[in-house]
Amino acid sequence: MKYLTEYRNLEATKSYLKLIETTITKKWNIMEICGGQTHGLVKNGILELLPDKVQMIHGPGCPVCVTPLNLIDKAIELLENGVIVCSFGDMIRVPGSKKSLLEAKANGGDLRILYSPIEAVKIARNNPDKEVVFFAVGFETTAPANALSVLHAQKEGLKNYSILVSHVLVPPAMEAILDDKFCTINAFLGAGHVCAIMGYKEYYPLAEKYKIPIVITGFEPLDLVQGIYMAVKQLEEGIHTVENQYSRAVKEEGNLAALKVINQVFEVGNREWRGIGEIPNSGYVLTPEFKNFDAELKFGISNIKVPENPDCIAGQILRGIKKPYQCSQFGKTCNPSNPLGAPMVSSEGACAAYYHFSNNAILK
Numbered sequence: 001m002k003y004l005t006e007y008r009n010l011e012a013t014k015s016y017l018k019l020i021e022t023t024i025t026k027k028w029n030i031m032e033i034c035g036g037q038t039h040g041l042v043k044n045g046i047l048e049l050l051p052d053k054v055q056m057i058h059g060p061g062c063p064v065c066v067t068p069l070n071l072i073d074k075a076i077e078l079l080e081n082g083v084i085v086c087s088f089g090d091m092i093r094v095p096g097s098k099k100s101l102l103e104a105k106a107n108g109g110d111l112r113i114l115y116s117p118i119e120a121v122k123i124a125r126n127n128p129d130k131e132v133v134f135f136a137v138g139f140e141t142t143a144p145a146n147a148l149s150v151l152h153a154q155k156e157g158l159k160n161y162s163i164l165v166s167h168v169l170v171p172p173a174m175e176a177i178l179d180d181k182f183c184t185i186n187a188f189l190g191a192g193h194v195c196a197i198m199g200y201k202e203y204y205p206l207a208e209k210y211k212i213p214i215v216i217t218g219f220e221p222l223d224l225v226q227g228i229y230m231a232v233k234q235l236e237e238g239i240h241t242v243e244n245q246y247s248r249a250v251k252e253e254g255n256l257a258a259l260k261v262i263n264q265v266f267e268v269g270n271r272e273w274r275g276i277g278e279i280p281n282s283g284y285v286l287t288p289e290f291k292n293f294d295a296e297l298k299f300g301i302s303n304i305k306v307p308e309n310p311d312c313i314a315g316q317i318l319r320g321i322k323k324p325y326q327c328s329q330f331g332k333t334c335n336p337s338n339p340l341g342a343p344m345v346s347s348e349g350a351c352a353a354y355y356h357f358s359n360n361a362i363l364k
Protein backbone atom coordinates (compact mmCIF):
# COMPACT_ATOMS: atom_id res chain seq x y z
CA MET A 1 0.00 0.00 0.00
CA LYS A 2 1.43 3.35 -1.07
CA TYR A 3 2.85 5.45 1.80
CA LEU A 4 2.57 2.51 4.18
CA THR A 5 4.43 -0.56 2.97
CA GLU A 6 7.57 1.37 2.07
CA TYR A 7 7.60 2.89 5.57
CA ARG A 8 7.73 -0.64 7.02
CA ASN A 9 10.82 -1.56 4.99
CA LEU A 10 13.27 -3.41 7.21
CA GLU A 11 16.47 -2.52 5.32
CA ALA A 12 15.65 1.20 5.20
CA THR A 13 14.76 1.12 8.90
CA LYS A 14 18.04 -0.62 9.72
CA SER A 15 20.00 1.97 7.72
CA TYR A 16 18.54 4.79 9.85
CA LEU A 17 19.29 2.85 13.04
CA LYS A 18 22.90 2.60 11.83
CA LEU A 19 22.96 6.35 11.12
CA ILE A 20 21.72 7.08 14.64
CA GLU A 21 24.46 4.84 16.05
CA THR A 22 27.24 6.51 14.06
CA THR A 23 25.98 10.05 14.78
CA ILE A 24 25.32 9.90 18.49
CA THR A 25 28.08 10.74 20.98
CA LYS A 26 26.08 11.69 24.10
CA LYS A 27 23.00 10.52 25.97
CA TRP A 28 19.83 12.24 24.76
CA ASN A 29 16.26 12.03 26.06
CA ILE A 30 13.70 12.30 23.27
CA MET A 31 9.96 12.45 23.96
CA GLU A 32 7.52 11.12 21.37
CA ILE A 33 4.38 13.15 21.97
CA CYS A 34 1.79 10.75 20.62
CA GLY A 35 0.61 7.46 22.11
CA GLY A 36 0.37 6.08 18.56
CA GLN A 37 4.10 6.69 18.23
CA THR A 38 4.68 4.99 21.61
CA HIS A 39 2.83 1.92 20.36
CA GLY A 40 4.83 2.02 17.10
CA LEU A 41 8.10 2.09 19.05
CA VAL A 42 7.17 -0.68 21.47
CA LYS A 43 5.24 -2.93 19.05
CA ASN A 44 8.04 -2.93 16.47
CA GLY A 45 10.81 -3.52 19.00
CA ILE A 46 12.48 -0.20 18.14
CA LEU A 47 13.23 0.63 21.77
CA GLU A 48 15.44 -2.45 21.92
CA LEU A 49 17.20 -1.65 18.64
CA LEU A 50 18.10 1.96 19.49
CA PRO A 51 21.55 2.65 20.93
CA ASP A 52 21.60 2.90 24.74
CA LYS A 53 22.43 6.61 24.41
CA VAL A 54 18.90 7.28 23.09
CA GLN A 55 16.29 7.25 25.82
CA MET A 56 12.73 7.51 24.48
CA ILE A 57 10.32 9.17 26.91
CA HIS A 58 6.63 8.58 26.34
CA GLY A 59 4.50 11.70 26.13
CA PRO A 60 0.93 12.70 26.98
CA GLY A 61 -0.52 12.27 23.47
CA CYS A 62 -3.25 9.79 24.25
CA PRO A 63 -6.59 11.60 24.21
CA VAL A 64 -8.36 8.98 26.27
CA CYS A 65 -5.61 8.98 28.92
CA VAL A 66 -5.72 12.74 29.47
CA THR A 67 -9.52 13.03 29.67
CA PRO A 68 -10.24 13.88 33.34
CA LEU A 69 -12.06 11.40 35.52
CA ASN A 70 -14.82 13.93 36.19
CA LEU A 71 -15.67 14.14 32.45
CA ILE A 72 -16.30 10.37 32.43
CA ASP A 73 -18.48 10.74 35.53
CA LYS A 74 -20.38 13.55 33.77
CA ALA A 75 -21.05 11.31 30.75
CA ILE A 76 -22.24 8.54 33.10
CA GLU A 77 -24.50 11.02 34.95
CA LEU A 78 -26.15 11.88 31.62
CA LEU A 79 -26.49 8.22 30.67
CA GLU A 80 -28.15 7.41 33.98
CA ASN A 81 -30.64 10.23 33.47
CA GLY A 82 -32.06 9.03 30.18
CA VAL A 83 -29.79 10.88 27.75
CA ILE A 84 -28.52 8.99 24.69
CA VAL A 85 -24.73 9.28 25.04
CA CYS A 86 -22.64 8.70 21.92
CA SER A 87 -18.92 8.03 22.07
CA PHE A 88 -15.95 6.68 20.18
CA GLY A 89 -15.27 3.10 21.27
CA ASP A 90 -11.97 3.83 23.02
CA MET A 91 -13.63 5.78 25.88
CA ILE A 92 -16.14 3.21 27.01
CA ARG A 93 -13.94 0.97 29.18
CA VAL A 94 -12.02 3.79 30.85
CA PRO A 95 -12.81 3.75 34.58
CA GLY A 96 -14.68 6.71 36.04
CA SER A 97 -14.68 7.21 39.82
CA LYS A 98 -17.16 4.35 40.37
CA LYS A 99 -17.74 2.69 37.01
CA SER A 100 -17.04 2.93 33.28
CA LEU A 101 -19.45 3.97 30.53
CA LEU A 102 -19.67 0.31 29.51
CA GLU A 103 -20.80 -0.67 33.00
CA ALA A 104 -23.38 2.12 32.95
CA LYS A 105 -24.62 0.74 29.62
CA ALA A 106 -24.88 -2.74 31.16
CA ASN A 107 -27.11 -1.16 33.82
CA GLY A 108 -29.51 0.02 31.11
CA GLY A 109 -27.96 3.30 29.86
CA ASP A 110 -28.45 4.11 26.17
CA LEU A 111 -24.79 4.32 25.09
CA ARG A 112 -24.10 4.32 21.34
CA ILE A 113 -20.59 3.58 20.04
CA LEU A 114 -19.93 5.54 16.87
CA TYR A 115 -17.19 6.11 14.31
CA SER A 116 -18.22 9.70 13.60
CA PRO A 117 -20.01 12.50 15.49
CA ILE A 118 -22.08 13.10 12.36
CA GLU A 119 -23.85 9.80 13.17
CA ALA A 120 -24.83 11.33 16.53
CA VAL A 121 -26.55 14.20 14.70
CA LYS A 122 -28.55 11.61 12.76
CA ILE A 123 -29.54 9.89 16.02
CA ALA A 124 -30.72 13.28 17.38
CA ARG A 125 -32.74 13.88 14.22
CA ASN A 126 -34.38 10.44 14.49
CA ASN A 127 -35.12 10.77 18.22
CA PRO A 128 -36.66 14.24 18.63
CA ASP A 129 -38.13 13.35 22.03
CA LYS A 130 -34.72 12.37 23.46
CA GLU A 131 -31.60 14.38 24.32
CA VAL A 132 -28.47 13.20 22.47
CA VAL A 133 -24.92 14.04 23.62
CA PHE A 134 -21.69 13.27 21.80
CA PHE A 135 -18.64 12.77 24.04
CA ALA A 136 -16.25 15.05 22.13
CA VAL A 137 -12.86 13.84 23.34
CA GLY A 138 -9.53 14.27 21.64
CA PHE A 139 -6.62 16.41 20.54
CA GLU A 140 -6.73 18.76 17.56
CA THR A 141 -7.25 15.72 15.28
CA THR A 142 -10.88 15.06 16.21
CA ALA A 143 -11.87 18.71 16.64
CA PRO A 144 -12.87 19.33 12.98
CA ALA A 145 -15.41 16.46 12.89
CA ASN A 146 -16.84 17.41 16.28
CA ALA A 147 -17.13 21.05 15.20
CA LEU A 148 -18.79 19.96 11.97
CA SER A 149 -21.42 17.98 13.91
CA VAL A 150 -22.36 21.18 15.79
CA LEU A 151 -22.60 23.13 12.53
CA HIS A 152 -24.85 20.40 11.05
CA ALA A 153 -27.08 20.38 14.13
CA GLN A 154 -27.34 24.18 14.02
CA LYS A 155 -28.20 24.15 10.33
CA GLU A 156 -30.94 21.56 10.91
CA GLY A 157 -32.27 23.50 13.92
CA LEU A 158 -31.82 20.49 16.23
CA LYS A 159 -32.45 21.51 19.83
CA ASN A 160 -31.80 18.05 21.32
CA TYR A 161 -28.12 17.71 20.29
CA SER A 162 -25.12 18.83 22.34
CA ILE A 163 -21.50 17.83 22.93
CA LEU A 164 -19.55 17.09 26.10
CA VAL A 165 -16.27 18.75 25.18
CA SER A 166 -12.87 17.57 26.34
CA HIS A 167 -10.57 18.81 23.59
CA VAL A 168 -6.92 19.34 24.47
CA LEU A 169 -4.08 20.96 22.54
CA VAL A 170 -0.54 19.69 22.10
CA PRO A 171 1.70 22.83 22.23
CA PRO A 172 0.54 24.02 25.71
CA ALA A 173 1.13 20.49 27.05
CA MET A 174 4.66 20.51 25.60
CA GLU A 175 5.29 23.83 27.30
CA ALA A 176 3.94 22.54 30.64
CA ILE A 177 6.22 19.48 30.36
CA LEU A 178 9.24 21.67 29.58
CA ASP A 179 8.44 23.95 32.54
CA ASP A 180 8.28 20.98 34.94
CA LYS A 181 11.27 21.02 37.29
CA PHE A 182 11.73 17.26 36.72
CA CYS A 183 11.89 17.64 32.94
CA THR A 184 14.94 16.01 31.31
CA ILE A 185 13.76 16.12 27.70
CA ASN A 186 16.24 17.22 25.02
CA ALA A 187 14.04 16.90 21.90
CA PHE A 188 10.49 16.15 20.79
CA LEU A 189 9.00 14.00 18.07
CA GLY A 190 5.87 16.01 17.20
CA ALA A 191 2.61 14.17 16.51
CA GLY A 192 2.23 13.87 12.73
CA HIS A 193 -1.55 13.57 12.61
CA VAL A 194 -2.09 16.61 14.86
CA CYS A 195 0.16 18.65 12.57
CA ALA A 196 -1.74 17.37 9.52
CA ILE A 197 -4.63 19.47 10.89
CA MET A 198 -2.83 22.32 12.66
CA GLY A 199 0.39 22.65 10.67
CA TYR A 200 3.53 23.37 12.65
CA LYS A 201 4.02 27.14 12.67
CA GLU A 202 3.18 27.27 16.38
CA TYR A 203 6.17 25.03 17.17
CA TYR A 204 8.81 27.55 16.05
CA PRO A 205 8.45 29.80 19.13
CA LEU A 206 8.60 26.72 21.40
CA ALA A 207 11.79 25.44 19.74
CA GLU A 208 13.32 28.88 20.10
CA LYS A 209 12.20 29.60 23.68
CA TYR A 210 13.35 26.24 25.08
CA LYS A 211 16.25 25.70 22.63
CA ILE A 212 14.81 22.29 21.79
CA PRO A 213 14.61 20.41 18.47
CA ILE A 214 11.09 19.40 17.36
CA VAL A 215 10.72 16.90 14.52
CA ILE A 216 7.18 16.32 13.21
CA THR A 217 7.11 12.54 12.81
CA GLY A 218 4.83 9.81 11.46
CA PHE A 219 3.95 6.45 12.94
CA GLU A 220 5.51 3.66 10.89
CA PRO A 221 8.88 2.12 11.87
CA LEU A 222 10.81 4.03 9.21
CA ASP A 223 9.07 7.30 10.16
CA LEU A 224 10.03 6.82 13.78
CA VAL A 225 13.70 5.97 13.27
CA GLN A 226 14.09 8.75 10.69
CA GLY A 227 12.46 11.22 13.11
CA ILE A 228 14.77 10.08 15.91
CA TYR A 229 17.78 10.40 13.60
CA MET A 230 16.77 13.97 12.64
CA ALA A 231 16.40 14.88 16.33
CA VAL A 232 19.74 13.28 17.27
CA LYS A 233 21.48 15.06 14.38
CA GLN A 234 20.17 18.44 15.54
CA LEU A 235 21.20 17.73 19.12
CA GLU A 236 24.69 16.62 18.13
CA GLU A 237 25.12 19.71 15.91
CA GLY A 238 23.81 22.04 18.63
CA ILE A 239 20.82 23.10 16.51
CA HIS A 240 17.24 23.57 17.73
CA THR A 241 14.67 24.03 15.04
CA VAL A 242 11.45 22.52 13.70
CA GLU A 243 11.73 19.86 10.99
CA ASN A 244 9.05 17.89 9.19
CA GLN A 245 9.75 14.17 8.72
CA TYR A 246 6.07 13.49 7.88
CA SER A 247 5.97 15.69 4.79
CA ARG A 248 3.77 13.23 2.90
CA ALA A 249 0.87 14.22 5.19
CA VAL A 250 1.82 17.51 6.88
CA LYS A 251 2.07 21.02 5.46
CA GLU A 252 3.45 23.90 7.47
CA GLU A 253 0.13 25.77 7.29
CA GLY A 254 -1.97 22.66 8.14
CA ASN A 255 -5.38 21.79 6.72
CA LEU A 256 -7.01 25.18 6.10
CA ALA A 257 -10.53 23.81 5.58
CA ALA A 258 -10.37 21.90 8.88
CA LEU A 259 -8.92 24.92 10.70
CA LYS A 260 -11.76 27.10 9.42
CA VAL A 261 -14.37 24.72 10.85
CA ILE A 262 -12.56 24.48 14.20
CA ASN A 263 -12.26 28.26 14.51
CA GLN A 264 -15.93 28.74 13.70
CA VAL A 265 -17.10 26.58 16.60
CA PHE A 266 -14.31 26.49 19.19
CA GLU A 267 -12.04 28.94 20.96
CA VAL A 268 -9.03 28.31 23.16
CA GLY A 269 -9.71 27.98 26.89
CA ASN A 270 -8.33 26.42 30.07
CA ARG A 271 -8.50 22.61 30.27
CA GLU A 272 -7.92 20.06 32.98
CA TRP A 273 -5.67 17.12 32.04
CA ARG A 274 -6.10 13.83 33.83
CA GLY A 275 -3.24 13.25 36.24
CA ILE A 276 -1.64 16.60 35.35
CA GLY A 277 -4.20 19.21 36.40
CA GLU A 278 -5.33 22.41 34.73
CA ILE A 279 -3.11 23.88 32.02
CA PRO A 280 -4.02 27.44 30.96
CA ASN A 281 -5.22 27.83 27.37
CA SER A 282 -4.63 24.14 26.68
CA GLY A 283 -7.91 23.12 25.09
CA TYR A 284 -10.98 24.07 23.13
CA VAL A 285 -14.28 25.32 24.50
CA LEU A 286 -17.36 26.24 22.47
CA THR A 287 -17.55 29.88 21.40
CA PRO A 288 -20.39 31.99 22.88
CA GLU A 289 -22.39 31.57 19.65
CA PHE A 290 -22.46 27.79 20.18
CA LYS A 291 -22.86 27.64 23.98
CA ASN A 292 -26.34 26.13 23.57
CA PHE A 293 -24.58 23.01 22.25
CA ASP A 294 -22.52 22.70 25.46
CA ALA A 295 -23.81 19.63 27.35
CA GLU A 296 -22.17 20.73 30.62
CA LEU A 297 -24.18 23.98 30.63
CA LYS A 298 -27.34 22.45 29.22
CA PHE A 299 -27.57 19.75 31.91
CA GLY A 300 -25.92 21.67 34.79
CA ILE A 301 -23.17 19.12 35.34
CA SER A 302 -20.17 21.49 35.35
CA ASN A 303 -19.58 21.07 39.09
CA ILE A 304 -18.99 17.32 39.22
CA LYS A 305 -15.47 16.89 40.69
CA VAL A 306 -13.89 13.58 41.72
CA PRO A 307 -10.43 12.65 43.01
CA GLU A 308 -8.05 10.52 40.92
CA ASN A 309 -7.30 6.93 41.92
CA PRO A 310 -4.30 7.31 44.31
CA ASP A 311 -2.80 3.97 43.16
CA CYS A 312 -2.51 5.11 39.53
CA ILE A 313 0.55 7.17 38.59
CA ALA A 314 -0.78 8.02 35.10
CA GLY A 315 0.07 11.71 35.63
CA GLN A 316 3.78 10.93 36.06
CA ILE A 317 3.71 8.60 33.05
CA LEU A 318 1.97 11.21 30.89
CA ARG A 319 4.63 13.79 31.84
CA GLY A 320 7.42 11.34 31.01
CA ILE A 321 8.68 11.19 34.60
CA LYS A 322 8.08 7.44 35.00
CA LYS A 323 7.73 4.43 32.70
CA PRO A 324 4.69 2.10 33.01
CA TYR A 325 6.73 -0.72 34.55
CA GLN A 326 7.73 1.65 37.37
CA CYS A 327 4.10 1.70 38.55
CA SER A 328 3.63 -0.73 41.44
CA GLN A 329 0.25 -1.79 40.02
CA PHE A 330 1.50 -2.54 36.47
CA GLY A 331 0.57 -6.08 35.40
CA LYS A 332 -0.60 -6.90 38.93
CA THR A 333 -3.82 -5.24 40.06
CA CYS A 334 -3.80 -3.22 36.80
CA ASN A 335 -4.06 -5.03 33.47
CA PRO A 336 -6.22 -4.65 30.34
CA SER A 337 -9.00 -6.81 31.83
CA ASN A 338 -9.00 -4.81 35.06
CA PRO A 339 -7.59 -1.36 34.26
CA LEU A 340 -7.04 1.06 37.13
CA GLY A 341 -6.26 3.94 34.80
CA ALA A 342 -6.86 5.05 31.22
CA PRO A 343 -3.29 4.37 29.95
CA MET A 344 -3.97 0.64 30.45
CA VAL A 345 -7.21 0.76 28.44
CA SER A 346 -6.57 2.99 25.50
CA SER A 347 -5.13 1.72 22.23
CA GLU A 348 -2.72 4.67 22.51
CA GLY A 349 -1.94 4.30 26.22
CA ALA A 350 1.68 3.71 27.24
CA CYS A 351 0.76 1.14 29.93
CA ALA A 352 -1.23 -0.92 27.40
CA ALA A 353 1.68 -0.72 24.92
CA TYR A 354 4.14 -2.09 27.47
CA TYR A 355 1.67 -4.71 28.70
CA HIS A 356 0.92 -6.06 25.22
CA PHE A 357 4.20 -5.70 23.38
CA SER A 358 7.19 -5.24 25.65
CA ASN A 359 9.52 -8.01 26.72
CA ASN A 360 11.98 -8.24 29.56
CA ALA A 361 14.69 -6.44 27.59
CA ILE A 362 12.70 -3.20 27.80
CA LEU A 363 11.81 -3.61 31.45
CA LYS A 364 15.20 -2.48 32.68
Ligand code: SF4
Nearest residue numbers: 312313327334341351
Ligand atom coordinates in the same frame (compact mmCIF):
# COMPACT_ATOMS: atom_id res chain seq x y z
S1 SF4 B 1 -0.16 0.58 35.19
FE1 SF4 B 1 -2.33 1.02 35.62
S2 SF4 B 1 -2.30 1.97 37.64
FE2 SF4 B 1 -0.22 2.09 36.84
S3 SF4 B 1 -0.12 4.07 35.80
FE3 SF4 B 1 -0.66 2.56 34.24
S4 SF4 B 1 -2.92 2.66 34.21
FE4 SF4 B 1 -2.29 3.63 36.14
